[in-house]
Amino acid sequence: MATPKTSLHLVVVLLLLSVSVSNAGHHRPRTLHVPVFPRDAVFPPPPVSTKRNGLLRQRLAADAARYASLVDDTAAASGHDRRLHSPVYTGIPFETGEYFASVGVGTPSTEALLVIDTGSDLVWLQCSPCRRCYAQTGRVFDPRRSATYRRIPCSSTQCRALRYPGCDVGVTGGCEYVIAYGDGSSSTGDLATDRLAFANDTCVHNVTLGCGRDNEGLFDSAAGLLGVGRGRMSISTQVAPAYGRVFEYCLGDRTTAASRTSYLVFGRAADQLPHAAAFTALLTNPRRPSLYYVDMNGFSVGGERVTGFSNASLRLDAATGRGGVVVDSGTAISRFARDAYAALRDAFDARAAAAGMRKLEREYSVFDSCYDLRGRPAASAPPIVLHFAGGADMALPPENYFLPIDGGRQQRRRTAYHCLGFEAADNGLSVIGNVQQQGFRVVFDVEKERIGFAPNGCAV
Structure with missing residues (x-):
């Protein structure tokens, strides 16, 4: 009606x-x-x-x-x-x-x-x-x-x-x-x-x-x-x-x-945030007004900005209601437009190869970038940062993006592989899921039209 x-x-x-x-x-x-x-x-x-x-x-x-x-x-x-x-x-x-x-x-x-x-x-x-x-x-x-x-x-x-x-x-x-x-x-x-x-x-x-x-x-x-x-x-x-x-x-x-x-x-x-908190503008999609959109403008891997994809891939088109990046509590794994995801994955793989990490030839479920760490700590994975408009950054801890996967039994021992925990989105909408949000204090401030991220936010 x-x-x-x-x-x-x-x-x-x-x-x-x-x-x-x-x-x-x-x-x-x-x-x-x-x-x-x-x-x-x-x-x-x-x-x-x-x-x-x-x-x-x-x-x-x-x-x-x-x-x-x-x-x-x-x-x-x-x-x-x-x-x-x-x-x-x-x-x-x-x-x-x-x-x-x-x-x-x-x-x-x-x-x-x-x-x-x-x-x-x-x-x-x-x-x-x-x-x-x-x-x-x-x-x-x-x-x-x-x-x-x-x-x-x-x-x-x-x-x-x-x-x-x-x-x-x-x-x-x-x-x-x-x-x-x-x-x-x-x-x-x-x-x-x-x-x-x-x-x-x-x-x-x-x-x-x-x-x-x-x-x-x-x-x-x-x-x-x-x-x-x-x-x-x-x-x-x-x-x-x-x-x-x-x-x-x-x-x-x-x-x-x-x-x-x-x-x-x-x-x-929610205003009582630590100095480490970073806020970015909350965007509105007239066609999907209930969702929380943010202006995300890229990634860094190993301290270097990821290139090789169009910035329009992550941008909300308010006229058509398509595209954009949503912060969502119900989705587990983050998804990004396919060209943006591919650029992120390739940058991660290049950094991992330079560090001597062994990439597996096979995929595991939806993950196409998996590694056998062979005794290396997961914390040795190349660091990843999500960048938002206004200078807000979300530096992800390794456990939020380098996920352990059971590799089965080899030579009488169970192997634990790790995979880059993102997926490609083919439907235009990119989503920051709750696995990547773990441990962050996430503030949805509709009054001030902003969303904030503060690391180590559960200890309040």
Whole structure:
């Protein structure tokens, strides 16, 4: 349903004003903090086995489907704690590349693990009774047991704000939502409001969310999605009257329990960044307004700028909505336009050869630049820096781009190869994924139209 431009502002205002915040101390914190943990820290993966490469292929296949959903246009859919927090877990035990936020839903609260998704807006979770639900970790939310659950009527501004609104023709006359992703995943159910509880005993009331009755796709183990895109229905927009249009996260190393310092925070405390933080402009794509675009202008390998590709390859064409670089929490492996990726890979290979590193002849899954280090530390890999407009740089630690791959058994010993952890994008859209973001404090400051990166950001 098309909404006149003047009505959109009214929709936003009415939607945001309906949200209220409270906590046990009756003082509203200035920020909402959501702790984030790697998946392995909470759900230990199976022991290393000869099936590791099989699991890797499954995870990369799921990641490719996630990237497809971004490319496909149908994917749009005071002395007191001053932050709003939620725990975060990685998806490794569930063989996916996402990170999960732990949020309480309803009264009393039902804990829900929700995929943190900067690429979409709607907050939704599976609900009981369910016509079709996939297997999730933990109890499925039952709105009949929540004293604060309310269906939203079809005539509401929230319902009209949906891209594909529907209406229950039964007695309730409630609003129904349909959200479909480019990878074939989908969720359909009731649009409602309820309370969300965060880790610092802060509750956000009257949050608009989807109660999914028919769900399928690549959401195995997660209860649903926590949409933190730039749209009107996202949780970051809904809490903006209390916390401002700014949030940050730090996604820790998914393979170590030391990543319990990972977090997701909503609020202006994101300004309190170390001097090492670098900001670049946040761009807007009128055709994909929910995504977080940045003006990335190149790479360096071994201290030298990478050449041999067109700068237009990474540039957003606002007229057509094509191209550009998106910072995304749901995609694992970064993808760059094919000529840019090829130039980056060739520069890396040249530096590695000069350092005496042995490149393998074969490819591993999607990776076409792999090495047998033969006792060398992974830290000996040529350093890589991502460059953004305004002089902002993102110097990646080796573990963020030189990824260990199980090479199988040779001469009665298991070999561990390492591969350059990027892919080529053939669909125009480049993405900075969460593997490359690991350990960085990433700030999404919509108010000031900027995105910031600070290394070693999980130790805050």
